[in-house]
Amino acid sequence: MESFRVTSQGPLVRPLDGTVHVGGAKNSALKLMAAALLAPGTSVIRNVPDILDVAVMGELLVRLGCEVDLQHPVGADPTREQISGVATITVPDELAWEAPYELVRRLRASIAVLGPLVARCHRASVALPGGDAIGSRGLDMHMAGLRELGASVRVEHGQVVAEVDGELRGAPMWLDFPSVGATENLVMAAVLATGTSVLDNAAREPEIVDLCEMLVAMGARIDGIGTSMLTIEGVDRLHPVDHVTVTDRIQAGTWAFAPAIAGGRIRVAGGVGGHLDLVLDKLADAGAQVDVDDAGFSVLAERRLRSFDVVTLPYPGFPTDLQPFAMALAAVSEGTAMITENVFESRFMFAQELARLGADVHTDGHHAVVRGLAELSGAPVIAHDIRAGAALVLAGLAGQGVTVVGESQHVDRGYPAFAETLSAVGADVVRLRGTGQPQV
Numbered sequence: 001m002e003s004f005r006v007t008s009q010g011p012l013v014r015p016l017d018g019t020v021h022v023g024g025a026k027n028s029a030l031k032l033m034a035a036a037l038l039a040p041g042t043s044v045i046r047n048v049p050d051i052l053d054v055a056v057m058g059e060l061l062v063r064l065g066c067e068v069d070l071q072h073p074v075g076a077d078p079t080r081e082q083i084s085g086v087a088t089i090t091v092p093d094e095l096a097w098e099a100p101y102e103l104v105r106r107l108r109a110s111i112a113v114l115g116p117l118v119a120r121c122h123r124a125s126v127a128l129p130g131g132d133a134i135g136s137r138g139l140d141m142h143m144a145g146l147r148e149l150g151a152s153v154r155v156e157h158g159q160v161v162a163e164v165d166g167e168l169r170g171a172p173m174w175l176d177f178p179s180v181g182a183t184e185n186l187v188m189a190a191v192l193a194t195g196t197s198v199l200d201n202a203a204r205e206p207e208i209v210d211l212c213e214m215l216v217a218m219g220a221r222i223d224g225i226g227t228s229m230l231t232i233e234g235v236d237r238l239h240p241v242d243h244v245t246v247t248d249r250i251q252a253g254t255w256a257f258a259p260a261i262a263g264g265r266i267r268v269a270g271g272v273g274g275h276l277d278l279v280l281d282k283l284a285d286a287g288a289q290v291d292v293d294d295a296g297f298s299v300l301a302e303r304r305l306r307s308f309d310v311v312t313l314p315y316p317g318f319p320t321d322l323q324p325f326a327m328a329l330a331a332v333s334e335g336t337a338m339i340t341e342n343v344f345e346s347r348f349m350f351a352q353e354l355a356r357l358g359a360d361v362h363t364d365g366h367h368a369v370v371r372g373l374a375e376l377s378g379a380p381v382i383a384h385d386i387r388a389g390a391a392l393v394l395a396g397l398a399g400q401g402v403t404v405v406g407e408s409q410h411v412d413r414g415y416p417a418f419a420e421t422l423s424a425v426g427a428d429v430v431r432l433r434g435t436g437q438p439q440v
């Protein structure tokens with residue numbers, strides 16, 4: 001396993017300084033690749049991040065019968081240009097309909113092929129997904145919605161099996177929670193159903209908007225995009241498209257927290273401030289200088305910031321994916337913060353690792369109380385998921401000494417050239433081989 005080694009003398013001692021470029025959203029690109037299954041022919045998806053999860057999704061599409069060509073720039077510098085590429089996906093008239101466990105277990109987002117396969121093949125068998133250890137992410141809403149559309153759905157031998165006799169038919173659907181994954185799957189199934197579907201309490205994230213806009217470009221009829229009620233008029237057939245992936249707001253938010261935690265100034269080129277209004281407002285209220293323009297935004301922290309409370313909620317609330325960064329910041333801020341996690345029940349596994357760095361953090365159910373300290377102390381820690389790993393690296397920048405973040409492969413699933421980007425803006429972060437030696 002690889003790891004990151006972070007060497008620091010504490011926050012503000014070696015302030016970060018520079019520009020990072022944010023490319024396409026992981027949480028959108030993977031679903032856009034799945035959506036390509038809906039239209040025979042060749043679709044092109046641009047601004048695709050150069051991360052492991054995209055490669056795994058490409059492997060899965062190949063197993064389903066597609067031809068997938070992933071092209072990424074070689075030797076790109078994330079401080080000068082986007083490390084984003086192009087996915088060219090050629091979809092056959094006849095698709096395979098089984099997504100095997102050996103691929104699905106590596107990628108939770110692979111469940112996004114369920115809706116397209118049911119719509120195209122009238123049956124699908126998708127292994128229960130794996131991925132991050134942050135919560136159960138049950139599929140009850142996915143399955144209930146497909147049943148409303150006329151499919152029979154069951155779990156059998158570790159696979160979600162869905163079948164429909166004839167065509168899917170439009171229907172009213174209600175989500176108990178505005179689940180991003182369920183919204184995506186049900187919209188992709190409904191676009192080829194007969195008649196009209198109405199999905200109420202749908203997720204509203206920018207990635208949902210991006211998916212719907214790609215589907216509309218493919219010939220789908222969707223009203224209410226960006227709202228909690230989507231009306232989908234089914235069509236007989238979709239056609240391939242050339243689509244540009246929306247900017248990654250979680251990557252952009254990560255780089256916003258970096259100078260807030262370590263000190264310094266980071267310019268986030270390509271970051272969409274409007275996707276992070278609540279996050280950037282909280283950083284500004286805490287004492288950071290935040291400047292937003294049409295081409296990105298910048299965050300400057302010249303002193304220790306003040307603590308602020310966080311409650312994670314579906315968009316446009318505070319993103320659960322940025323909660324670990326907020327907790328890391330609270331650990332070195334002035335005062336006490338209450339962190340409330342309402343989305344993923346196991347996200348607080350991160351708190352145990354943060355405590356190993358000396359943070360004063362106590363959890364109770366889905367609440368955490370964090371009392372800020374002047375600095376943390378370096379220690380070996382483990383990344384349990386993508387965001388926890390990245391947040392531990394940033395927390396290490398606020399520590400005294402050496403922090404080694406193990407199982408860094410998780411971070412590579414969400415961030416292209418993470419250590420290299422931090423190094424380029426002044427951090428002492430290196431990637432280690434399994435031998436503990438720096439990778440060159």
